[in-house]
Every structure is written in structure tokens, then in C-alpha cells.
Amino acid sequence: MTNGELAQKLRDLRDFLIIAGYEESHATRYTHLSRYIEKMPEDVETMRREGRLKEIPGVGGLVASYVKEILEDGVSSKQKDWEPFAPITVLELVRIPGLGAKTAKRLFHEFKIAGADDLRKALEEGGLEGK
Known part of the structure; x- marks a missing residue:
């Protein structure tokens, strides 16, 4: 390495x-x-x-x-x-430009978003609107 x-x-x-x-x-x-x-x-x-x-x-x-x-x-x-x-998939969130560890932590703990697929689904369903 x-x-x-x-x-x-x-x-x-x-x-x-x-x-x-x-x-x-x-x-x-x-x-x-x-x-x-x-x-x-x-x-x-x-x-x-x-x-x-x-x-x-x-x-x-x-x-x-x-x-x-x-x-x-x-x-x-x-x-x-x-x-x-937390599942290791949460690291997918910090790979998204503009999304850091603190925001990923909030998404995981408040909205149970554990990765990119969960975030995509929440956005498509409007699950984060007004939050």
C-alpha cells in the first residue's frame, strides 16, 4: 500500500x-x-x-x-x-461532492440513510423536503 x-x-x-x-x-x-x-x-x-x-x-x-x-x-x-x-456503506455519502462527515452523520442518524442508494430513494420520494 x-x-x-x-x-x-x-x-x-x-x-x-x-x-x-x-x-x-x-x-x-x-x-x-x-x-x-x-x-x-x-x-x-x-x-x-x-x-x-x-x-x-x-x-x-x-x-x-x-x-x-x-x-x-x-x-x-x-x-x-x-x-x-454504522454500516461501512455510510462512506458512500462522503464521496458525494459537497457532502461531508457531519452531514452524512445527520442523514444516517436522523433519516436512516446508510448509503448512496438510500439517499437517492429518499430524494426521489421527497423524504428530505423541508428537513
Whole structure:
């Protein structure tokens, strides 16, 4: 996995956690980390193989374990822990231009919209008018 791919996975984790109800101020750490990793000259996979993930600024033991899980399995245990609170399909919502994690969170929690198909259906049926 490239640094850019990992950075995107970390942004996805941030968005997913916010939508699922995780404290936004804590989820934001993944945004900061993704920005740093994206600009890092060193390959993060090499750092993982050499056991040096904690050398990345802002990465302690727990976050290093999440990064390692993402690099090895494509998903972290942090995300898995929060999947009972929201389906992973909610990330489809933040892929829609102009729709961010906060709006996706509201759509999911207030209107039970869990993905792009649900949103399309709600819009076609007028389920969001005046809301």
C-alpha cells in the first residue's frame, strides 16, 4: 500500500468514526496523520516492516497498531469496533461532492440513510423536503 492509499484509508476511518458517533475531536487525529503520511518521503510499508511506525509524529503504540492493521488487512480493529454503530456503506455519502462527515452523520442518524442508494430513494420520494 502506498503512502497515498494509506492516507485515504485514514481519512475514511475518520469520516466513518464521526458518522458512527465517535467523538469528532478524537477522530480528527486521523486527518492530521493522513496529511503527514501523504507528504512523508519515506515509504510507510518499509517503516512497518522495520517496526518503526512509532517514529511517525503523533503515532503512539495504539495508533501504530491501527496503521499496521490497515497496511496488512486493509481495515483496522478501530473501524471494526465501531461497525455495530454504522454500516461501512455510510462512506458512500462522503464521496458525494459537497457532502461531508457531519452531514452524512445527520442523514444516517436522523433519516436512516446508510448509503448512496438510500439517499437517492429518499430524494426521489421527497423524504428530505423541508428537513
